[in-house]
Amino acid sequence: MPKLTKRFVESLAPDPERDYIIWDSELKEFAIRVWPSGRKTYFLRYRTQERVKRYKTLGQHGKLTTEQARSQAFQYFSRIQQGDDPVAEQQAFKKPLPLPSSPSVISRNMLASRKSQAAFALTSIICVAMWCRL
Numbered sequence: 001m002p003k004l005t006k007r008f009v010e011s012l013a014p015d016p017e018r019d020y021i022i023w024d025s026e027l028k029e030f031a032i033r034v035w036p037s038g039r040k041t042y043f044l045r046y047r048t049q050e051r052v053k054r055y056k057t058l059g060q061h062g063k064l065t066t067e068q069a070r071s072q073a074f075q076y077f078s079r080i081q082q083g084d085d086p087v088a089e090q091q092a093f094k095k096p097l098p099l100p101s102s103p104s105v106i107s108r109n110m111l112a113s114r115k116s117q118a119a120f121a122l123t124s125i126i127c128v129a130m131w132c133r134l
Contacts, residue, residue: 001025004032006066014038030073032061042069046080054087 002008004024012022012034024030029045040061047053056076058069076086 004030004066004070009040009061009066012040024070027070027073027077029077030070032069042066042073044073044076046077048080048085048088049083054085056086 001023003026004022009032012032014034014036016036019033019035021031021033024032031043031045033041033043035041042058042061042064044056044058045053046056058064058072058076061069064072079086
């Protein structure tokens with residue numbers, strides 16, 4: 001397990017048969033995956049408090065330097081030690097919000113939360129457009 005450096009990562013050649021993973025010797029559970037196409041992606045592996053194994057992709061080599069990826073991994077690991085689950089947060093963020101049954105429900109909710117009148121007007125226009133399919 002070598003330390004992942006810019007020079008080492010750039011010297012990695014793709015295997016035309018399958019992808020492979022090189023783990024970092026300095027930061028445990030931080031690695032790079034080399035795809036048959038030649039693309040190289042940094043990622044980290046961790047376990048949640050429920051002992052579920054998860055993988056978090058940090059970015060592609062070239063768009064992200066090795067040191068930037070290591071810094072990001074370190075930040076994620078400190079969040080994970082505090083009990084956060086970055087992958088679960090990302091998945092929850094991608095879930096669509098449920099739409100209310102009618103525009104009047106949105107209107108009442110907007111008035112109850114005392115949003116500005118401009119935001120209320122814009123939301124009303126959007127809601128009417130959604131239900132009228134303009």
